[in-house]
Amino acid sequence: MSSTSKTLFAAAFALALASPVLATDFGRPATPDEIALWDIDVRPDGKGLPAGSGTVAHGKEIFADNCAVCHGDNGVGGIKDRLAGGQGTLASNAPVKTVGSYWPYATTLFDYIHRAMPYQAPGSLSNDDTYAVAAYILSLNGILPADGKLDRDSLPKIKMPNRDGFVPDPHFDPAKLFEKK
Amino acid sequence: MITQDDDVVDRDGAGKRRLSRRNFIAASTGLAGSLVAGRAAADSLADVPPREVGADLSGRSERSQYVKISRIPEATPGKRNIDPSDAINSKTPLDKLFGSITPSDLHYERSHSGVPDLDPAKHRLLVHGMVKKPLVFNVEDLKAMPSISRTVFIECTGNGWENWKKADPDLTVQNTHGLVSTNEWTGVPLKFIVDLIGKERDSNWMLAEGGDAAGVARSIPLTDEILNEAFIAYGQNGEPLRPAHGFPMRLVMPGFEGNLNIKWLRRLKFGDRPWMTRWETARYTQLQADGKAEQFQLRMDTNSVITSPSGTMVIKPGYQRITGLAWSGHGKITRVEISTDGAKTWQDAQLNSPALPKAQSRFQMDWVWDGKPTKIVSRSTDDKGNLQPDRKSFIAVTGSNALFHYNAQQTWSIDETGRVRNVLD
Numbered sequence: 211m212s213s214t215s216k217t218l219f220a221a222a223f224a225l226a227l228a229s230p231v232l233a234t235d236f237g238r239p240a241t242p243d244e245i246a247l248w249d250i251d252v253r254p255d256g257k258g259l260p261a262g263s264g265t266v267a268h269g270k271e272i273f274a275d276n277c278a279v280c281h282g283d284n285g286v287g288g289i290k291d292r293l294a295g296g297q298g299t300l301a302s303n304a305p306v307k308t309v310g311s312y313w314p315y316a317t318t319l320f321d322y323i324h325r326a327m328p329y330q331a332p333g334s335l336s337n338d339d340t341y342a343v344a345a346y347i348l349s350l351n352g353i354l355p356a357d358g359k360l361d362r363d364s365l366p367k368i369k370m371p372n373r374d375g376f377v378p379d380p381h382f383d384p385a386k387l388f389e390k391k
Numbered sequence: 392m393i394t395q396d397d398d399v400v401d402r403d404g405a406g407k408r409r410l411s412r413r414n415f416i417a418a419s420t421g422l423a424g425s426l427v428a429g430r431a432a433a434d435s436l437a438d439v440p441p442r443e444v445g446a447d448l449s450g451r452s453e454r455s456q457y458v459k460i461s462r463i464p465e466a467t468p469g470k471r472n473i474d475p476s477d478a479i480n481s482k483t484p485l486d487k488l489f490g491s492i493t494p495s496d497l498h499y500e501r502s503h504s505g506v507p508d509l510d511p512a513k514h515r516l517l518v519h520g521m522v523k524k525p526l527v528f529n530v531e532d533l534k535a536m537p538s539i540s541r542t543v544f545i546e547c548t549g550n551g552w553e554n555w556k557k558a559d560p561d562l563t564v565q566n567t568h569g570l571v572s573t574n575e576w577t578g579v580p581l582k583f584i585v586d587l588i589g590k591e592r593d594s595n596w597m598l599a600e601g602g603d604a605a606g607v608a609r610s611i612p613l614t615d616e617i618l619n620e621a622f623i624a625y626g627q628n629g630e631p632l633r634p635a636h637g638f639p640m641r642l643v644m645p646g647f648e649g650n651l652n653i654k655w656l657r658r659l660k661f662g663d664r665p666w667m668t669r670w671e672t673a674r675y676t677q678l679q680a681d682g683k684a685e686q687f688q689l690r691m692d693t694n695s696v697i698t699s700p701s702g703t704m705v706i707k708p709g710y711q712r713i714t715g716l717a718w719s720g721h722g723k724i725t726r727v728e729i730s731t732d733g734a735k736t737w738q739d740a741q742l743n744s745p746a747l748p749k750a751q752s753r754f755q756m757d758w759v760w761d762g763k764p765t766k767i768v769s770r771s772t773d774d775k776g777n778l779q780p781d782r783k784s785f786i787a788v789t790g791s792n793a794l795f796h797y798n799a800q801q802t803w804s805i806d807e808t809g810r811v812r813n814v815l816d
Contacts, residue, residue: 236536237518237527238527239524239525239526240517240527245517245519248658249519249660250606251600251660251666253664300678300682301681303791309673313672313673317667318667318673321668322669322673329604332604332605332606375684376676377679377684377685378687379685379689382614384664384665387614388612
């Protein structure tokens with residue numbers, strides 16, 4: 211080894227030691243195609259909603275086949291979470307929390323059905339079917355009419371009845387937590 | 392401890408006599424069935440079985456056949472003795488544990504769609520969103536990174552929910568408080584991952600998502616505290632995570648809601664605002680008396696419970712060792728007080744070492760029960776000055792519909808037969 215290359219080697223070695231992370235040593239780059247496979251989250255502003263659409267009428271059929279066994283025929287009376295009704299009960303001694311009485315964002319409904327339902331086969335509903343089931347559940351709560359329809363533009367515009375029913379913990383209020391000083 | 396000399400020791404400085412040998416004997420004498428009298432009459436060394444050669448050495452230590460100890464799968468408040476397929480959580484037997492570490496197989500469990508059987512060779516963690524360099528990691532990548540180990544409690548936000556509206560007198564402390572446990576977790580600081588991917592400046596929130604069927608996901612604010620303390624764990628009490636607790640990797644969020652400690656972690660996405668997932672809107676929010684719900688109440692508050700004597704136990708008059716556990720998501724437990732007269736007067740309990748920040752701490756105090764009906768209760772204070780509230784003040788502030796974040800003082804009543812029961816206050 212020449213003295214020059216020795217010096218270079220020593221410098222590179224010192225740099226490696228001083229560097230807090232040897233970034234290239236850990237993991238591998240994620241490709242856009244594979245990220246798209248897993249990037250399923252939907253935000254209240256609609257970011258993350260896929261193309262597609264679904265009607266209340268179609269959602270009623272999907273619901274009967276996939277959801278009613280746990281949630282009841284009209285989203286009421288099933289063995290699992292009640293999905294409809296309960297509006298006006300939240301301040302009572304027996305509050306009934308449903309999509310219609312409690313959920314603040316319609317986008318959450320799409321996100322949750324798409325990622326987690328039906329319980330035995332999560333992720334099995336197509337985007338169109340997910341819009342349709344969401345539309346049907348909203349119609350059960352009087353939020354969409356019987357001839358209603360949902361897509362990526364209309365879903366984020368829905369104002370849920372309990373949209374203003376939440377008060378953030380002052381220590382973790384998203385509106386103030388990272389305000390620039 | 393019982394003091395070994397005849398001098399009365401004034402330990403709390405308030406002139407109140409603590410236990411000495413002399414008044415211990417005085418207290419025991421004449422009280423039928425006291426522990427000491429019972430023991431003296433019971434046995435002879437001649438009755439102890441002789442020594443004999445034991446079982447072959449084995450690849451794994453099992454519990455003694457004489458130790459009956461297990462979690463209890465349960466559902467929502469009041470729904471016990473259910474089919475395991477209907478259970479939504481499984482509670483730690485706090486009344487049968489010592490010290491402050493929970494054995495791995497008895498750490499409480501809350502799973503939202505069953506326990507997935509994940510092959511670590513095929514498991515991947517995707518880190519992406521508002522970052523300069525989206526990356527994919529496997530378990531071996533994490534193990535190659537600098538690691539930390541930390542002993543912390545994890546507590547389900549539903550812990551204590553049996554007692555919001557009424558107290559079932561037949562509940563044990565496992566039923567009332569079994570959704571909290573303390574383990575030593577080992578893994579990679581979140582900050583190390585954040586440095587690798589190059590978080591963008593306005594990217595102050597992180598969506599953490601599990602690889603369970605439901606894909607449980609929570610938005611986590613990247614405060615300095617969380618960036619400094621959160622880590623991705625692959626080790627639990629010195630071994631790989633158990634499947635029920637997130638194998639092969641999970642998030643650990645010291646001091647914060649159990650459900651933020653995402654198990655079977657498979658995705659971290661960075662962004663500039665919360666996602667408002669089902670779990671942070673419809674589920675883990677606290678309905679107040681006025682019908683509004685508190686959201687992003689992420690920290691677990693100052694708490695404690697007496698684990699012995701506790702619900703359904705039967706005690707005899709005379710000497711008792713009161714012991715229990717205290718914990719706070721704010722920091723370290725600095726003081727635990729116990730009342731043996733229904734919260735009229737309080738005495739400092741002894742706090743065992745080490746009392747670690749955001750970990751359960753064991754406390755104990757000696758007591759002579761005079762055989763008269765009474766109530767015992769504990770309250771804890773942490774190093775940020777937070778005092779665990781009494782139930783009346785707690786309910787006055789929160790109402791009784793919140794379902795989650797119950798940290799009121801737990802009262803056990805003792806009747807004249809020595810039977811210990813769960814009561815509200």
